[in-house]
Amino acid sequence: MTQAVVLFGSPGSGKGTQANLLKTCLKVPHISTGDMLREHVREGNSLGVKVASTMQAGSLVRDEVVNHLVEERLAEPDALEGFILDGYPRTRTQAEHLCGWLDGRGIREVVIHLIVDYNVIVARLAGRRQCPRCGTLYNIVSNPPRVAGVCDLDGEKLVVRDDDQEPVIRQRLAAYESQSRPLIDFFREKGRRLYEIDASDQSPEALSFQVCRTIQSPEVRQPVSPAVSTNDH
Numbered sequence: 192m193t194q195a196v197v198l199f200g201s202p203g204s205g206k207g208t209q210a211n212l213l214k215t216c217l218k219v220p221h222i223s224t225g226d227m228l229r230e231h232v233r234e235g236n237s238l239g240v241k242v243a244s245t246m247q248a249g250s251l252v253r254d255e256v257v258n259h260l261v262e263e264r265l266a267e268p269d270a271l272e273g274f275i276l277d278g279y280p281r282t283r284t285q286a287e288h289l290c291g292w293l294d295g296r297g298i299r300e301v302v303i304h305l306i307v308d309y310n311v312i313v314a315r316l317a318g319r320r321q322c323p324r325c326g327t328l329y330n331i332v333s334n335p336p337r338v339a340g341v342c343d344l345d346g347e348k349l350v351v352r353d354d355d356q357e358p359v360i361r362q363r364l365a366a367y368e369s370q371s372r373p374l375i376d377f378f379r380e381k382g383r384r385l386y387e388i389d390a391s392d393q394s395p396e397a398l399s400f401q402v403c404r405t406i407q408s409p410e411v412r413q414p415v416s417p418a419v420s421t422n423d424h
């Protein structure tokens with residue numbers, strides 16, 4: 192059975208951190224559209240040049256571009272047994288595209304919606320630092336590196352992502368509210384397997400334990416199950 196997991200949630204809800212913890216537990220690759228797009232921007236290739244200003248403004252890259260990128264990535268051999276999608280789908284067009292792709296292959300995904308309080312999200316994003324070399328994420332308050340400003344893993348100087356500047360954070364959250372949040376209803380209406388988990392207060396490890404337990408529960412592994420909520424949000 193292909194293990195397809197979609198991590199869904201607002202920017203700053205911890206999708207990337209969870210995906211990193213989950214990939215060890217599930218032994219499937221972590222596919223982050225944000226990381227893939229940033230890689231193209233770093234390389235300065237034609238795609239990177241095309242999307243750089245959109246990303247810097249905190250707006251969403253065009254659906255055709257992202258759909259194509261994801262389809263190509265899912266065709267790679269390491270994704271045959273499964274994958275964790277982080278940051279995709281983010282619009283209705285992307286969700287329809289992905290559902291068509293999955294249904295065409297008889298793959299039943301699990302969508303995990305990480306619910307985080309708005310104020311917690313803003314604080315997280317404003318305090319976020321990233322290693323430009325290995326991509327490891329830190330937070331100056333909740334998850335600081337051992338030495339201030341320096342990556343624990345490779346000693347590289349940490350940076351604030353361009354799109355973690357405050358006005359851009361606001362734009363990213365607005366894009367989430369208008370284009371991505373409505374997908375919760377889409378997943379429900381289409382009877383996709385949706386699980387909602389409160390991710391505001393728990394440590395990343397405790398949350399990952401809960402996410403893993405949800406994904407691997409017998410209920411999720413059954414052939415057919417309706418959209419389910421694990422809390423009242």
Ligand code: ADP
Pocket residue numbers: 201202203224225226228245246247249250251252253257277278279280281282285354363
């Ligand atoms: P976050 O979830 O914290 O906003 P990401 O790394 O997932 O960060 O995304 C960074 C940026 O990359 C987004 O603001 C957007 O410009 C672009 N992006 C990533 N994924 C998508 C997507 N599925 N559709 C359109 N744009 C995307």
